[in-house]
Amino acid sequence: MNKPDTLVELRNLDVHFNSSGAGFGGKAGTLRAVSDVSLSIRRGEVLGLVGESGSGKSTLGQAILRLVKPTSGQVLFDGDDITKMSRSELHPYRRRMQVVFQDPYSALDPRQTIEDALIEPLEIHRIGANSAVRLARVHDLLSMVGLQHSHARRYPHEFSGGQRQRIGIARAVALEPEFIVADEPVSALDVSIQAQILALLRDLRQRLKLTLLFVSHDLAVIRYLSDRVAVMYLGRIVEIAPADALYLNPLHPYTKALLAAVPSRTPGAQRHKEILLGDLPSPHALPSGCSFRSRCPYAVSACATSVPPLLEVAPGHAKACIRDDIF
Amino acid sequence: MRTPNMSGDSPILDVRGLSIAFQSRRGEVAAVQDVNITVHAGETLALVGESGSGKSVTGLAIMGLIQMPPGRIVSGQALWTGRDGKIVDLFKLSAAEHRKLRGSDIGMIFQEPMTSLNPVMRIGDQVAEAIRLHQGKSRRIALDDAAAMLAMVGIPDPARRLADYPHQLSGGMRQRVMIATALSCRPRLLIADEPTTALDVTIQAQILDLIAGLQRELGMAVLFVTHDLGVVASTADRVAVMYSGKIVEDAPAKMALEAPTHPYMRGLLRSAPRLDMDSSHTLEAIPGNMPDPRRPPSGCNFHPRCNYAKSGLCETTDPIRQEVAPDHWVRCARATELPAWTA
Numbered sequence: 157m158n159k160p161d162t163l164v165e166l167r168n169l170d171v172h173f174n175s176s177g178a179g180f181g182g183k184a185g186t187l188r189a190v191s192d193v194s195l196s197i198r199r200g201e202v203l204g205l206v207g208e209s210g211s212g213k214s215t216l217g218q219a220i221l222r223l224v225k226p227t228s229g230q231v232l233f234d235g236d237d238i239t240k241m242s243r244s245e246l247h248p249y250r251r252r253m254q255v256v257f258q259d260p261y262s263a264l265d266p267r268q269t270i271e272d273a274l275i276e277p278l279e280i281h282r283i284g285a286n287s288a289v290r291l292a293r294v295h296d297l298l299s300m301v302g303l304q305h306s307h308a309r310r311y312p313h314e315f316s317g318g319q320r321q322r323i324g325i326a327r328a329v330a331l332e333p334e335f336i337v338a339d340e341p342v343s344a345l346d347v348s349i350q351a352q353i354l355a356l357l358r359d360l361r362q363r364l365k366l367t368l369l370f371v372s373h374d375l376a377v378i379r380y381l382s383d384r385v386a387v388m389y390l391g392r393i394v395e396i397a398p399a400d401a402l403y404l405n406p407l408h409p410y411t412k413a414l415l416a417a418v419p420s421r422t423p424g425a426q427r428h429k430e431i432l433l434g435d436l437p438s439p440h441a442l443p444s445g446c447s448f449r450s451r452c453p454y455a456v457s458a459c460a461t462s463v464p465p466l467l468e469v470a471p472g473h474a475k476a477c478i479r480d481d482i483f
Numbered sequence: 484m485r486t487p488n489m490s491g492d493s494p495i496l497d498v499r500g501l502s503i504a505f506q507s508r509r510g511e512v513a514a515v516q517d518v519n520i521t522v523h524a525g526e527t528l529a530l531v532g533e534s535g536s537g538k539s540v541t542g543l544a545i546m547g548l549i550q551m552p553p554g555r556i557v558s559g560q561a562l563w564t565g566r567d568g569k570i571v572d573l574f575k576l577s578a579a580e581h582r583k584l585r586g587s588d589i590g591m592i593f594q595e596p597m598t599s600l601n602p603v604m605r606i607g608d609q610v611a612e613a614i615r616l617h618q619g620k621s622r623r624i625a626l627d628d629a630a631a632m633l634a635m636v637g638i639p640d641p642a643r644r645l646a647d648y649p650h651q652l653s654g655g656m657r658q659r660v661m662i663a664t665a666l667s668c669r670p671r672l673l674i675a676d677e678p679t680t681a682l683d684v685t686i687q688a689q690i691l692d693l694i695a696g697l698q699r700e701l702g703m704a705v706l707f708v709t710h711d712l713g714v715v716a717s718t719a720d721r722v723a724v725m726y727s728g729k730i731v732e733d734a735p736a737k738m739a740l741e742a743p744t745h746p747y748m749r750g751l752l753r754s755a756p757r758l759d760m761d762s763s764h765t766l767e768a769i770p771g772n773m774p775d776p777r778r779p780p781s782g783c784n785f786h787p788r789c790n791y792a793k794s795g796l797c798e799t800t801d802p803i804r805q806e807v808a809p810d811h812w813v814r815c816a817r818a819t820e821l822p823a824w825t826a
Binding site for chain 1: 533534653654655656683684685686687688689691692710711712713714716717719736737740741750751752754755756757758759760761762764765766767768769770772773
């Protein structure tokens with residue numbers, strides 16, 4: 157089943173969270189963060205995962221890395237099912253898959269120098285014969301991400317947001333992983349710095365032959381970096397396609413509305429008046445059938461009966477919508 | 484002197500030569516320097532910049548919300564034309580006078596609605612409070628007005644929402660409540676500081692539409708503080724770009740976006756990905772970082788990051804503001820010798 161060029165494969169992945177209802181204003185019940193997601197990520201590609209808050213895109217990324225536990229379904233990494241592996245079984249895989257977070261500051265120990273933060277994973281995975289070799293590796297990593305050797309002895313608070321993200325990236329590539337989940341890595345950065353980090357990610361992707369799951373809410377950033385793009389809405393993939401096909405010829409009403417909502421940079425340009433009405437429904441009480449139907453201008457009664465399957469409608473282009481007659 | 488806008492009327496807000504500093508352990512740090520902006524009735528001015536540019540501080544100063552000390556208005560005036568036509572300098576108002584103006588003549592909304600909504604007070608009472616305070620109406624009438632305001636900002640079933648607490652609403656709905664509160668007294672100026680930055684793009688589109696609609700309806704002016712060039716293009720009549728405490732370019736929106744002149748504004752436009760850029764495009768990042776305000780560069784603040792910096796000029800001379808085209812102002816010593824802009 158597993159094609160040789162597939163690095164990550166998800167089969168019917170579900171991630172549900174049970175809430176007790178004990179919290180402030182909380183409701184008891186099951187939150188379906190990720191529902192029945194199947195997709196594969198090819199070796200060397202950047203798969204963009206786009207969605208709004210609450211879409212489940214970050215949870216999906218974390219589930220692939222086993223940072224959250226899938227409820228059911230399978231995660232295959234390089235052909236091996238890692239879904240139910242124990243901590244020790246998972247250890248060798250940890251080295252091969254890494255993560256870059258939105259806020260590297262919260263991922264760095266404020267009392268640890270950058271040198272120590274970068275040496276730690278090398279020690280845990282027993283890389284480098286001795287401390288001199290490891291230190292040399294740290295210096296290589298710093299140059300690789302555009303920082304100076306002199307930065308090694310500094311603490312996280314001494315760096316700007318962009319520099320911290322460079323450190324976060326250095327830490328992620330320290331173990332020479334094959335696969336990185338980058339979760340909103342440029343969202344907290346100023347525009348001028350964002351472009352620097354995007355350039356760095358592109359450069360490292362080429363140099364280190366990385367496979368990337370690039371998670372973001374920013375449609376322009378996603379297109380700039382991705383080969384293929386998957387759109388999530390309320391825990392499900394509603395459309396997946398090569399990047400150009402998705403942006404030039406979106407087939408799901410949600411994708412279309414999402415693209416239309418991005419303000420144009422041309423002054424006076426009239427937005428396509430397809431402003432979505434309403435809010436995301438509560439993930440505790442999803443509509444029956446297609447979960448987008450409560451906001452979809454094209455919904456018909458059949459949309460309420462069953463969840464539309466994600467079906468391929470053109471080579472590599474799949475959508476989860478029963479209406480084939482609208483676009 | 485500033486040229487009048489096309490309609491020729493006088494501005495409702497005219498900020499002149501505003502400089503703001505903050506006291507720090509190592510002495511006073513300049514946050515805003517020599518800022519000039521004017522806002523006319525019904526017009527949207529976008530104040531654009533990245534973090535640390537001074538754009539938010541400028542907005543807060545106009546609203547009288549800078550804590551002093553450590554802040555200090557070093558110099559400048561903010562001339563406000565009241566409903567009665569009288570001109571007052573906002574920086575000379577007492578705290579009580581400023582408070583009276585806020586919420587009646589000047590409304591404000593922020594990025595994070597939870598910071599301006601009271602979590603333990605019902606939505607209805609919060610919106611009604613502004614109406615009672617500034618218009619002296621009874622609670623009952625103010626609550627009716629509040630429900631009408633909630634309906635106006637597109638909150639479904641407003642009469643029932645009056646009894647809700649903020650945490651019961653989604654982020655987009657909270658933003659609407661904050662807008663309803665800000666607009667409840669029909670302000671003549673709305674200061675909106677990144678009001679859509681924390682929102683999803685589909686909700687952002689709703690809120691931008693809402694503000695534009697209310698602006699048309701109420702004829703209010705909007706000072707839109709933002710870093711998002713897409714938001715600028717879709718809302719602004721006029722743009723002022725701030726870098727490191729100074730306005731480096733200001734012009735009608737179309738000119739600022741289609742004929743940007745200052746190398747920083749050009750860099751911003753070139754470094755932000757657009758929806759039509761696929762993976763074959765290459766963005767031009769602006770090298771380096773924002774300068775440390777405690778140790779600002781000599782000469783032009785932007786020269787260490789500028790591709791066009793000329794030695795012997797840009798690191799020694801702080802450029803003055805010059806008009807490069809009618810009503811198009813740029814603070815760059817090389818403004819007239821730069822190559823033409825290509826997108």
